[in-house]
Amino acid sequence: MTAASPASSGPRRPADAALASLGHAAPAPDPADASAHTFPDGGTWRTEVPSVEGPEALAAVFKEAGRLDVPIHRISQGSGVWMLTDAEITEMVECCAERNAELCLFTGPRGTWDIGAATRSDSGGGGLRARGHDAVAGCVEDALRAVSLGVKCLLVADEGVLWLLNRLRASGELPADITFKLSALVGPVNPASFAVYEQLGADSINIPSDLTLEHLTEIRRVSRAPMDFYVEAPDDLGGYVRLYDAAELIRRGAPIYLKFGLSKSPGIYPYGAQLRDVALSSARERVRRGRLVLDLLTRLGADGGMSPLGSRLPGPLRRFTAGTDHPSS
Numbered sequence: 001m002t003a004a005s006p007a008s009s010g011p012r013r014p015a016d017a018a019l020a021s022l023g024h025a026a027p028a029p030d031p032a033d034a035s036a037h038t039f040p041d042g043g044t045w046r047t048e049v050p051s052v053e054g055p056e057a058l059a060a061v062f063k064e065a066g067r068l069d070v071p072i073h074r075i076s077q078g079s080g081v082w083m084l085t086d087a088e089i090t091e092m093v094e095c096c097a098e099r100n101a102e103l104c105l106f107t108g109p110r111g112t113w114d115i116g117a118a119t120r121s122d123s124g125g126g127g128l129r130a131r132g133h134d135a136v137a138g139c140v141e142d143a144l145r146a147v148s149l150g151v152k153c154l155l156v157a158d159e160g161v162l163w164l165l166n167r168l169r170a171s172g173e174l175p176a177d178i179t180f181k182l183s184a185l186v187g188p189v190n191p192a193s194f195a196v197y198e199q200l201g202a203d204s205i206n207i208p209s210d211l212t213l214e215h216l217t218e219i220r221r222v223s224r225a226p227m228d229f230y231v232e233a234p235d236d237l238g239g240y241v242r243l244y245d246a247a248e249l250i251r252r253g254a255p256i257y258l259k260f261g262l263s264k265s266p267g268i269y270p271y272g273a274q275l276r277d278v279a280l281s282s283a284r285e286r287v288r289r290g291r292l293v294l295d296l297l298t299r300l301g302a303d304g305g306m307s308p309l310g311s312r313l314p315g316p317l318r319r320f321t322a323g324t325d326h327p328s329s
Contacts, residue, residue: 011247011302033217035254037224040315043307044254046073048228049286050261053079053271055091057283062099064287070294071309074257076104076155076181079270081142086149093150100310104153104181107161108142109135113270128157128185136161140168147174152312157183159200166201167322179203179314184230184237189215191222195318198225203314204257209233209240216253226314227253230261231293239263246293247302254305255314260290 013026038044049065052058052075065072075096081089089105096103110128114135130136139161143154152175156162162182168174184206188194197205204226207219216227229249233240241263242249250256265282268275297303 012300014244034251035220037220037255039255039307039311040313041307041311043311044305045250046257046307047071047290048074048076048257048259050076050259051078051268052283053077053268053279055088057279058092058095060280060283061287064284068287068291070287070290072101073307073309073311074102074104078106080106080108081146082108083270089146089149102153102312103151104155105146105151106155107139109138110157128183130158130161140164147178152177153179153181155181155183157186162202163200170322181228182206191219194219195223198223199318199320201319204228209242210238213248213252225317226255226257228257228259229253230259232261232263232289234261234265235263236267243293243296246297247300250302258293260286260293262286262289
C-alpha cells in the first residue's frame with residue numbers, strides 16, 4: 001500500500017455551500033472511504049479516450065484535444081488489431097508517441113463476432129471470450145504482431161488469453177513493459193474477481209459503470225491495480241452518465257483512468273469506412289465530454305493529482321506464479 005494520496009483530501013462536492021446554507025449539507029466524507037493508492041508517479045488519475053478506430057479518428061481526437069486543452073494519457077481502440085493494416089498501426093503508434101500518449105489496441109477474435117450462436121441468444125452465451133483454440137491463437141497472434149509494430153498496451157476480453165499473454169511477458173516472448181488492459185465487457189463486479197484479474201496479469205481493469213462508490217472502496221481494500229472507469233458509458237454498457245461522481249471516483253478509486261465514453265451513439269465495431277462519419281464525429285465528441293469532466297473537477301477543487309502526460313506503467317502488482325494456481329508473494 002502506498003502513502004495516502006491527494007484523493008484522501010476530500011474535494012468539495014457539487015453545490016456544497018449552497019445546500020449547507022439551507023440546512024441540507026451532505027455528510028462529511030469518511031476518510032476511511034478514500035483510496036490509499038496512487039500510480040507510481042504519485043498521480044491519482046489519468047485520462048483515456050476510447051473507441052478511436054484508426055489513424056483518421058486518432059488525428060481528429062488529437063486536433064480536438066488541442067483545441068479544447070484536454071490532456072490524454074491513453075487512446076484505446078475497440079475493433080481489434082486484426083482490423084488494422086500494418087501501415088495504419090504504425091501511423092497510430094507514431095502519432096501517439098509524438099503526443100506522449102499510450103496506444104492500446106484490442107486483441108483479435110471474440111465470441112460476439114464468430115459463428116457461435118449462443119452469443120446471439122438472450123443470455124449472451126460466452127460473450128466476448130475467445131471460443132476454442134483458434135480464437136485464442138488469433139488473439140496471441142494479434143498481440144505478437146502489434147508489439148512488433150511498437151504497440152505497448154493490449155486490450156483483452158478473455159481470462160485465458162490474459163493469462164497466456166502474461167506468461168509470454170514473464171518468459172520474455174513479449175516485452176517486460178507491455179501492459180494488458182481488461183475490457184469493460186468482461187469487467188469484474190466484486191473485489192474477489194477484481195483481485196483475480198490482477199493476479200492473471202491485468203495492469204488496468206475496466207469495471208462496469210453501474211458499480212456504486214461503495215463498491216469502488218471495497219475493491220480498493222483488496223487491490224491497488226489501476227481501475228478503468230467510463231465516466232460516461234456507451235449504450236451497450238448501460239449508457240450511464242456520471243459526471244458529477246468524477247471527484248468521488250478519484251477519491252475512492254485511485255489510481256483510476258477516467259474514460260470519456262459517449263452514450264446515445266451508434267455502435268462502430270468492427271469499424272470500416274462505411275462508418276467513417278459517425279466514427280469521426282463521435283471521436284470529437286468524446287474529447288468534448290472529457291473537457292466537461294475536467295471543468296467539473298476544477299470547479300469542485302478536485303483537479304489536482306493528475307499523472308504527468310506520458311505516464312503509463314501501473315507499478316508493482318500481485319501475480320499468480322506462472323504455471324501454478326498460487327499468487328506470488
